[in-house]
Amino acid sequence: MLLTEEQILARVASLAAELHERYGESVPVLVGVLGGAATFTVDLARAYPAPAEVAWMAIKSYSTRNRASGSVRLLKDLDVDVSGRDVIIVDGVIDTGLTMNWLISTIAQRAPRSITVCALLRKPDVAHFADTPTHVGFDVSDGLIVGYGLDYRGKYRNLRCAALLSEAGKAAKG
Ligand SMILES: O=P(O)(O)OC[C@H]1O[C@H](OP(=O)(O)OP(=O)(O)O)[C@H](O)[C@@H]1O
Numbered sequence: 726m727l728l729t730e731e732q733i734l735a736r737v738a739s740l741a742a743e744l745h746e747r748y749g750e751s752v753p754v755l756v757g758v759l760g761g762a763a764t765f766t767v768d769l770a771r772a773y774p775a776p777a778e779v780a781w782m783a784i785k786s787y788s789t790r791n792r793a794s795g796s797v798r799l800l801k802d803l804d805v806d807v808s809g810r811d812v813i814i815v816d817g818v819i820d821t822g823l824t825m826n827w828l829i830s831t832i833a834q835r836a837p838r839s840i841t842v843c844a845l846l847r848k849p850d851v852a853h854f855a856d857t858p859t860h861v862g863f864d865v866s867d868g869l870i871v872g873y874g875l876d877y878r879g880k881y882r883n884l885r886c887a888a889l890l891s892e893a894g895k896a897a898k899g
Pocket residue numbers: 758759760761762784785786787788789816817818819820821822823824825875876
């Protein structure tokens with residue numbers, strides 16, 4: 726067990742308050758990254774104490790620990806026009822940072838008014854996103870984390886807590 730459901734939801738509420746402080750009267754668009762950030766995006770949107778829109782992108786990332794390599798493929802694009810809008814990119818975890826860097830540059834091409842990153846978890850060695858304000862729920866150590874939307878080969882997304890996956894968990898069938 727890494728984070729209980731109570732710890733996660735308390736931090737989600739404070740992240741929503743931090744973001745609202747940043748945006749004030751503006752109505753931001755929360756862009757949730759499917760599938761790992763589905764749970765987090767919905768909870769963050771519901772905790773946001775003012776009007777906010779929610780939109781989705783689905784991508785497949787092939788990140789590797791070798792930061793020179795890796796690629797991202799777009800599976801489903803946004804179906805809202807974000808030009809002139811304040812966009813919050815919401816993801817469950819920033820690990821190598823490949824996915825988030827790709828999302829920032831892809832969304833920046835659509836002329837939003839601003840881009841902010843909000844990730845529930847951030848692994849240790851990731852580069853910071855210059856010029857992009859970043860809100861992080863928890864800085865965590867290396868290791869595969871599952872639950873609260875995050876999976877290992879399609880499993881464990883529906884755990885309500887976040888947990889560090891053991892070797893036994895990786896080997897488990899079913
Ligand atoms: O910082 P990075 O090393 O790029 O990794 C982070 C990304 O990896 C995970 O998605 P994944 O590709 O596992 O797909 P999923 O969203 O369907 O779980 C996670 O939800 C992030 O989007």
